[in-house]
Structure formats: C-alpha cells, structure tokens
Amino acid sequence: MNIFPVPYKTEESTGKFNFGSAVDALISDSFKNEEAIELLGELWTNFTLGVGKLNIVKSGQLNENQFLIVNKDSAVDFPPLEDGFDYNLQITDDRIMIEGADDKGLIHGFSTLLQAIKPVNLEEGKEKFAIDCVSISDKPALGFRGIHVCVFPETTLNFLKKVILVSGLMKYSHIVLEFWGMLKYDVMPELSWENAYTKDQIRPLIKDANALGMEVIPMFNHLGHATQSRVMYGKHVVLDQNPKKALLFEPDGWTWCLSNPESLALLREIRKELMELCGPSEYFHLGCDEAYSFATCDICKNTDKHSLLVNYLNGLSEELKQDNRRAIIWGDMLLDRAAWGPEIVAYSRPDQRTHEIIDRLDKSIMIADWQYNTQEPKLPTSEHFMEKGFDVVACPWYDWKNVLSLSQATKALNASGLLVTTWHTLNDHIVLIPYAASTAWCTEENLNKIESQQLRTTVASLQRKLVPVNGVYENAGWNRNEIKN
Ligand SMILES: [Zn+2]
Numbered sequence: 507m508n509i510f511p512v513p514y515k516t517e518e519s520t521g522k523f524n525f526g527s528a529v530d531a532l533i534s535d536s537f538k539n540e541e542a543i544e545l546l547g548e549l550w551t552n553f554t555l556g557v558g559k560l561n562i563v564k565s566g567q568l569n570e571n572q573f574l575i576v577n578k579d580s581a582v583d584f585p586p587l588e589d590g591f592d593y594n595l596q597i598t599d600d601r602i603m604i605e606g607a608d609d610k611g612l613i614h615g616f617s618t619l620l621q622a623i624k625p626v627n628l629e630e631g632k633e634k635f636a637i638d639c640v641s642i643s644d645k646p647a648l649g650f651r652g653i654h655v656c657v658f659p660e661t662t663l664n665f666l667k668k669v670i671l672v673s674g675l676m677k678y679s680h681i682v683l684e685f686w687g688m689l690k691y692d693v694m695p696e697l698s699w700e701n702a703y704t705k706d707q708i709r710p711l712i713k714d715a716n717a718l719g720m721e722v723i724p725m726f727n728h729l730g731h732a733t734q735s736r737v738m739y740g741k742h743v744v745l746d747q748n749p750k751k752a753l754l755f756e757p758d759g760w761t762w763c764l765s766n767p768e769s770l771a772l773l774r775e776i777r778k779e780l781m782e783l784c785g786p787s788e789y790f791h792l793g794c795d796e797a798y799s800f801a802t803c804d805i806c807k808n809t810d811k812h813s814l815l816v817n818y819l820n821g822l823s824e825e826l827k828q829d830n831r832r833a834i835i836w837g838d839m840l841l842d843r844a845a846w847g848p849e850i851v852a853y854s855r856p857d858q859r860t861h862e863i864i865d866r867l868d869k870s871i872m873i874a875d876w877q878y879n880t881q882e883p884k885l886p887t888s889e890h891f892m893e894k895g896f897d898v899v900a901c902p903w904y905d906w907k908n909v910l911s912l913s914q915a916t917k918a919l920n921a922s923g924l925l926v927t928t929w930h931t932l933n934d935h936i937v938l939i940p941y942a943a944s945t946a947w948c949t950e951e952n953l954n955k956i957e958s959q960q961l962r963t964t965v966a967s968l969q970r971k972l973v974p975v976n977g978v979y980e981n982a983g984w985n986r987n988e989i990k991n
Pocket residue numbers: 755756762763764765766801802803804805806807
C-alpha cells in the first residue's frame with residue numbers, strides 16, 4: 507500500500523471493500539469537530555474523482571472516536587486500540603472501521619483511508635471503487651510535528667490551501683503561519699501590502715487546518731525581521747509605505763525598538779488579532795532570530811541591553827500565559843557565536859552577547875533550534891537548551907539529509923519534536939512536506955521504505971485530489987509556470 511507517512515504496522519490481506527457513488531457512514535455522536543465531518547465528506551468526493559458522496563451520520567451506537575462504513579448488516583466489533591496508538595483502521599470486504607485515540611486520531615485514520623481508495627470503473631453511471639483489505643495500527647514517533655509556512659506577496663491562496671491540506675493529510679500536528687506583510691490587520695494599515703489577504707480570506711484555510719487535526723500557531727516577528735520582508739531585497743512593509751513610523755524600529759528599520767511603548771502596544775494588538783484569527787493553540791511563535799540591530803537607537807543603547815531583552819521576552823511570555831499560550835522563539839540569538847563551530851547557527855555576536863540572558867529567561871518558553879548545516883544525527887545546541895531547562899523543537903530546512911539528521915537527533919535526545927521550515931523555497935521543495943512528516947512519524951524501518959521519486963509523484967497525485975484545479979493552468983501543481991523566467 508502506498509500510504510504516507512508509512513503507518514507503524516500494516517497487515518494486508520486478500521479481498522477488497524468495493525463501493526459505488528453513494529456510501530453511508532456512521533461517526534460517534536461525541537465527535538465534536540463539525541468542520542472535520544464536512545471536510546472529510548468533501549475529500550471523499552475528491553478522492554473518488556468527483557463521483558462519490560459520503561453521507562456521514564452521527565450515531566450513539568458507536569463508542570467515542572469511532573467511524574464505520576458497513577456494506578451488510580452484521581455485528582461489528584472494533585479491534586481494541588492498544589495504549590499509545592493513535593488510531594486503528596481495519597478494512598474487510600464488508601466494512602471499514604476507524605477508531606482514534608481522540609478526535610485527531612480518527613481524522614488521521616481517515617487520512618490514511620483516503621489514500622487507499624482506488625478507482626475500478628469510471629464509466630458514467632457505473633462508477634466503482636475499491637480499497638484493499640488491510641489492518642493498520644498507527645502511532646507517531648514524535649508528538650510535536652510542525653511545519654512553518656510563510657505567506658509572501660507571491661503566495662497565492664490556492665497554493666496555501668494545497669500546502670495546508672497536504673500537511674494535514676501527512677498528519678502534521680501543528681502549522682505555524684507567518685504572514686510577510688500579507689495579512690490586513692485592523693490596528694495599522696501599513697502592516698500589510700496593498701495586495702494582502704483579509705482575515706475573511708484566511709479563515710477558511712484555518713478551518714481546513716483544524717478540520718484535519720492541526721493546530722495553527724500564529725507567528726509574528728517580535729525582534730529582528732520587523733521589515734516583514736527578506737533582508738536580501740531590502741523591502742520594508744511599514745517604512746516603504748509610511749517613513750514617519752521610523753521610531754517604532756531601531757535606526758535601520760530591521761528590529762523593533764523595545765524602548766518605544768508604541769511598538770510594544772502595537773505588537774500586543776497584532777498578537778491579539780492573530781490569536782483570534784488562527785483559533786485555539788497552545789503556542790504563539792515570536793520569531794526573534796537574526797536581530798542584527800537590536801538596541802542600537804540612542805535610547806536602547808544607553809540602557810542595560812540584556813535586562814531590556816530579557817524583561818521584554820519574559821514579559822511577552824507572561825502575557826501569552828494569560829491567554830493559555832506558550833511562547834516559541836528561534837534559538838540563534840541565545841547561542842554564543844564565539845563558542846560554537848562554524849557549522850552551527852549561532853547569532854549572539856561578541857558586541858551583543860545576547861546568549862548571556864539564557865539563565866534569566868523564562869523556562870516555559872519553547873526554543874526552536876534551527877540548524878540547517880547539520881548533516882549528522884547530533885544536535886549539541888538542542889542538548890544545551892535542554893540542559894538549561896527548555897523544551898526544544900529542532901528545525902531543519904529543505905535538505906533531506908538535514909531533515910533526517912535533525913529528526914534522528916530529536917528522537918535520541920527525547921526533545922519535543924520537529925518544526926520543519928520552508929521559507930521562500932517551498933514551491934521547489936514541496937516534497938519536503940511528506941518527507942519531513944515521515945521522519946517525524948515513522949519508525950526507522952518504515953522510513954527506509956520511502957523512495958524519493960515515488961514520494962514526488964505521490965504527493966503530486968495527492969494535491970491534485972485535495973484541491974482540484976478544474977483545468978486552470980496557473981493553479982495546477984506547485985508553481986504558476988512550467989518553466990521559470
Ligand atoms: Zn530602541
């Protein structure tokens with residue numbers, strides 16, 4: 507069977523569950539995720555190539571987090587779900603049974619089921635589909651399986667939807683959304699470019715993410731990267747529209763000015779709006795990487811810079827706790843450039859020494875340790891953060907060896923999990939989504955079964971079903987054009 511991420515335990519047997527265009531299903535009446543029920547129905551239609559209708563009805567006969575399709579009237583015994591497992595999926599010639607450990611487990615079981623559907627006859631009026639008989643017991647290797655997704659001015663809503671649905675199907679637990687000047691906030695129009703998306707355009711995507719069992723973690727850079735633009739092209743979403751906002755930032759515009767109460771008040775409003783938009787989550791990502799020009803204005807540079815920074819971060823963490831959230835920050839500013847080898851990402855410079863705040867920093871802040879040069883399953887930086895008492899997620903980028911190394915190191919260290927980053931390279935490295943998900947979900951043995959070319963064509967086939975493009979060339983695949991120019 508061609509299922510991604512490869513399930514923990516798969517026992518195939520002979521026979522098939524055959525079905526046509528109309529299928530009735532039951533789901534536990536305790537299953538509360540109404541949006542999931544709606545989306546699963548839609549996806550069933552998409553995975554049956556626009557033919558199938560899945561009529562999901564709530565039933566008090568089922569135990570919690572159970573889902574059932576039966577062809578014949580017969581007694582149904584769900585196989586017991588072992589402790590620590592996420593879901594069971596059992597398919598026989600007369601029934602399909604899913605039992606999840608919780609609602610997310612049920613959704614994960616359904617994500618597996620969708621991938622197993624095969625068309626048999628597509629002649630109009632005679633449509634038939636089949637699923638091979640199988641018994642699957644599944645559980646992830648890592649609890650936190652996150653993906654960080656950037657919304658750039660060039661990111662279309664169609665592409666974003668594909669990324670979210672593919673990530674959901676690949677059973678990510680968290681998706682971090684970072685808008686690069688691409689969300690219209692109520693608090694200040696200059697925070698977004700003219701072509702930015704409205705909250706109403708983004709809400710359906712948040713709904714999709716939640717429906718597939720993912721928490722959406724809002725992200726906004728609270729230190730460096732205040733430009734909401736990449737450093738290499740020099741754009742600045744606020745100052746290119748209104749230079750008179752200069753005092754919100756340090757003199758070069760790259761970093762927020764922490765001494766200006768207006769900056770702090772603005773950031774508070776931004777957090778509020780993002781939390782409302784992105785829905786319930788345990789986290790808020792504050793960014794805080796590459797703060798090259800931190801404390802360089804006349805006020806900041808004459809204060810105790812370390813106290814300024816640590817009070818700011820601990821204050822943010824406290825404020826987020828009021829909303830039952832934990833702060834996440836990138837780890838590079840907490841690593842002494844002089845103490846680590848050249849292959850390690852560490853941006854505490856000798857003239858700033860921001861790493862010295864680490865023992866004063868609130869330990870409930872989660873550290874996102876991005877290490878893109880690591881090619882061996884060792885993460886001394888994550889180990890360092892854990893020894894200091896922090897929870898850590900390791901963050902690779904598109905290089906597969908980097909992804910694999912960090913996932914292996916995370917497992918060896920028993921760190922919290924993996925947060926794969928994608929930045930501006932996602933169109934060219936979309937296969938990273940299923941690959942990184944697999945490194946976070948699969949056993950080593952199952953991971954070794956994955957063949958890169960097969961993963962590439964499989965994910966292309968999946969996105970075609972997840973978000974049908976109805977013949978619109980620009981919306982097809984991962985990139986607007988077939989050849990870049
Ligand atoms: Zn300042």
